[in-house]
Amino acid sequence: MPAPLLEASRISKRFGATQALSGVDLALHAGEIHARRGENGAGTSTLLKILGGVEQADAGRLQLAGSDYAPAAPREALRSGVVLVHQELALCAELSVEQNLCLGREPRRGLRLDLGAQRERARTALALVGMSDLDPARSIGTLSIAQRQWLEIARALVHPSRVLVLDEPTSSLAREDVTRLFRLVRAASQQGTAVLYVSHALEEVRELCTHWTVLRDGESVASGEVRDTPTSRLIAHMAGRELGELYPRRPHTPAEELLRVSVAPPADPLIVRRGEVLGIYGLIGAGRSELLRGIFGLDPQTAELEVLHARGARTPAERWAMGVGMVVEDRAREGLFLERSLADNLSLPALRGLFSSPAARRATSEPWRERLAIKSASVEAPMRTLSGGNQQKVALARLLAAKSQLFLLDEPTRGVDVRAKSEIYRWIDTIASEQRGGVLLVSSYAPELLGVCDTIRVMQAGVLGPARPASEWTQEQLVEAAFGAERAA
Amino acid sequence: MKGLRALLPLLAPFLGLLAVWCFFALAAGGDFTSFSNLRLMLLQTAVVGTAAIGATLIIAGGGIDLSVGSSVALGTVIGALVLTQGGSPAAAALAMPLMGLYLGAWIGCLVSGRVLSALALAVALLTACWGLRTQAGALPIAIALFGGAAAAVFAARFPWRLPLSPFIVTLGTWGALRGLAKGLGDNQPVYPASTGWIAELMQGGSWLAPGVWLWLGLAVLAALYLSHTVPGRHLFAVGSNERTARLCGVDVERTQLLTYSLGIACAGVAALLQLSYLSMGDPTTAQGLELRAIAAAVIGGASLAGGSGSIPGTIAGALLMTVVDNGCTKLGMDNWVQEVVTGAIIVTAVALDRWRGRRTT
Numbered sequence: 027m028p029a030p031l032l033e034a035s036r037i038s039k040r041f042g043a044t045q046a047l048s049g050v051d052l053a054l055h056a057g058e059i060h061a062r063r064g065e066n067g068a069g070t071s072t073l074l075k076i077l078g079g080v081e082q083a084d085a086g087r088l089q090l091a092g093s094d095y096a097p098a099a100p101r102e103a104l105r106s107g108v109v110l111v112h113q114e115l116a117l118c119a120e121l122s123v124e125q126n127l128c129l130g131r132e133p134r135r136g137l138r139l140d141l142g143a144q145r146e147r148a149r150t151a152l153a154l155v156g157m158s159d160l161d162p163a164r165s166i167g168t169l170s171i172a173q174r175q176w177l178e179i180a181r182a183l184v185h186p187s188r189v190l191v192l193d194e195p196t197s198s199l200a201r202e203d204v205t206r207l208f209r210l211v212r213a214a215s216q217q218g219t220a221v222l223y224v225s226h227a228l229e230e231v232r233e234l235c236t237h238w239t240v241l242r243d244g245e246s247v248a249s250g251e252v253r254d255t256p257t258s259r260l261i262a263h264m265a266g267r268e269l270g271e272l273y274p275r276r277p278h279t280p281a282e283e284l285l286r287v288s289v290a291p292p293a294d295p296l297i298v299r300r301g302e303v304l305g306i307y308g309l310i311g312a313g314r315s316e317l318l319r320g321i322f323g324l325d326p327q328t329a330e331l332e333v334l335h336a337r338g339a340r341t342p343a344e345r346w347a348m349g350v351g352m353v354v355e356d357r358a359r360e361g362l363f364l365e366r367s368l369a370d371n372l373s374l375p376a377l378r379g380l381f382s383s384p385a386a387r388r389a390t391s392e393p394w395r396e397r398l399a400i401k402s403a404s405v406e407a408p409m410r411t412l413s414g415g416n417q418q419k420v421a422l423a424r425l426l427a428a429k430s431q432l433f434l435l436d437e438p439t440r441g442v443d444v445r446a447k448s449e450i451y452r453w454i455d456t457i458a459s460e461q462r463g464g465v466l467l468v469s470s471y472a473p474e475l476l477g478v479c480d481t482i483r484v485m486q487a488g489v490l491g492p493a494r495p496a497s498e499w500t501q502e503q504l505v506e507a508a509f510g511a512e513r514a515a
Numbered sequence: 516m517k518g519l520r521a522l523l524p525l526l527a528p529f530l531g532l533l534a535v536w537c538f539f540a541l542a543a544g545g546d547f548t549s550f551s552n553l554r555l556m557l558l559q560t561a562v563v564g565t566a567a568i569g570a571t572l573i574i575a576g577g578g579i580d581l582s583v584g585s586s587v588a589l590g591t592v593i594g595a596l597v598l599t600q601g602g603s604p605a606a607a608a609l610a611m612p613l614m615g616l617y618l619g620a621w622i623g624c625l626v627s628g629r630v631l632s633a634l635a636l637a638v639a640l641l642t643a644c645w646g647l648r649t650q651a652g653a654l655p656i657a658i659a660l661f662g663g664a665a666a667a668v669f670a671a672r673f674p675w676r677l678p679l680s681p682f683i684v685t686l687g688t689w690g691a692l693r694g695l696a697k698g699l700g701d702n703q704p705v706y707p708a709s710t711g712w713i714a715e716l717m718q719g720g721s722w723l724a725p726g727v728w729l730w731l732g733l734a735v736l737a738a739l740y741l742s743h744t745v746p747g748r749h750l751f752a753v754g755s756n757e758r759t760a761r762l763c764g765v766d767v768e769r770t771q772l773l774t775y776s777l778g779i780a781c782a783g784v785a786a787l788l789q790l791s792y793l794s795m796g797d798p799t800t801a802q803g804l805e806l807r808a809i810a811a812a813v814i815g816g817a818s819l820a821g822g823s824g825s826i827p828g829t830i831a832g833a834l835l836m837t838v839v840d841n842g843c844t845k846l847g848m849d850n851w852v853q854e855v856v857t858g859a860i861i862v863t864a865v866a867l868d869r870w871r872g873r874r875t876t
Contacts, residue, residue, distance in 0.1 A: 324761065324762065342761055342763070343764040346764035347764070359756075359758065360758040360759055361759065362759060363822065365818075365823065370751065370752070374752055374765070375763045380744055380745055381745065382745050383742075383743050387748075424763070
């Protein structure tokens, strides 16, 4: 076997009291697509940041093609041919598409910016990812999350790279886009690029990757070739324990209607009952999030709707008061107060009246922290110190603490590790089976909908399809319905 | 030990205050540590300290107020005019915080995007000032103010919104309110024959002046508001992340309106203390007060990004700056030394805060 292209040995990194990485090894060979998997907080992102020059290791040694590699800044990493695609989209919203694509590597003619070359390079990059019809002069702020994700990928792929690092690149992409991305990654790998691929989706690892490594608590615990590893072993390594059934199912008995939305084109009204989990499947941009946000009053609502037998309420404040709660898709920018404490995040919608003592807020939060097994130093810990999975559990616990009856969940397991996922599924099941309320679950991850929902409807280009029991759907049918008629024809 | 570490961010401004005080105590000796000097320092801090309470509320709520100094100057002129026109000291003392409340509602409307309401309040405010200048008496002024408030409430029913950056809004009011104060006073200070019991606030009192008690009492109320009331929690939520606050059912506009109203009402109280101190209404007073108020809040742990701030910290921050000024004077140093040292302290305080924040990530 040839020497690895990128080799990391005994890498350690510490942030204050937290040992993020302790003596982690990594060997990446040219042409290999290496899956790196770990629970949130297991140190995966830290390792990537070190590779990309965002953070510097405290100890250990990095070698790129046999010579020492210690990038002090992302600029240096790029110059060495190590390219990072971030999970949190790292684009400047005020700049145009072309400016973003060439950021830090602007083509110059002498001291002047070569605008013609910049446009040319932007067009090449866009064509590479199949977005030739996008105007390079458009500002980033007007693009959808999926489009931004593609720009991020285009920016990385437009330059030949020696090492390509992808951090959950598919979390904002629909299934068809994922296939396209996989083609691009495979093409890069065939040209001799070493690919490091971080993902929480097992199916993706199976489909795309050649090798895998699992990190836990800052250490590499297992690795191997994907071909030789059964899926059950991958899951077991990931979670560190047998997860048993990922989708728990207790009997659900739908009771009274909690929500009734008359959808614009004549179709079945959208109805959610107590004791029921209704799933909406669809691609990004199909209008699922807009529907949910409209129901909750976050965006202007278009459809006629009746929540808990009442009409007229418009704002999120009124919705909470009626017993409706929502978990939004974008955890970092909208879902949570990252700088405030766990207790503040969890108790806010439950605060009623005029007075609220710190002790009362702790008393509201503490039981839910325990019941959802949220890992944090205390309820006073700032939200940003929690891992993604635990943050998401807080976002869900907020609804439980406020005694919500109708749970609007928009991609609640996006970018969340397997263990937290299973915890969230268990709670969705509990809400329905114990008649606490009804759940409206929006997701672009078909297996999860098939696993937890009683009924599934597909949304395509703003149109909501008919309701069918989950047992009557297959994954292929869902995908087909989501792509709509032109696909079926 | 763990509890101590959690407390450290709260204690840091006090430790800084203690350290600076000890330094000057050693350097300047009994002249500095005497009770009368302590009393003087508290008195010197009362005005900026009161304004800084308001600044802390506004900064923690995600905003900024650059016009505190102008509000205070306008307040002293209004208070003095009420006295010269035969109003009782109580009427003058009440007029200033009420003016602050009104100004705050106006600025809050601009920041939260209720442009029509803001327009109604601005017209009412100008009418009231004109009434005061032409000695129209209390009734027409009250009618103008109530009319403006009613019109503003009515205008708020229209859903049209145009939120403006608080930095820009208060940069505007920084100039406009100062100008209004000059116009009201005809470019001259306004000398009332007597300020009555208002004068006692900053002079009387056997142990501490009543103005100091007023300041500290207000601080306790503000601290309780932040930690023990639902609007106080909403204030932090809006300051921390407006979108998340909205998601969690917080009425963001109402919270902003309330925050600016209460915050600038504090400036009205500061104006009362300043009037007591000066015994006149001075349109040119309190220049640069806004920056000292913001500095006190920041030394006390408030983040200009919003979402954090502590009233006890702010009190310590305000005292810290007074101790430096007073200590440097006692050591016979020039004024410029105080200014350089104060500047260094502000930057050091923020740097320490950031460093601590990074270590716990």
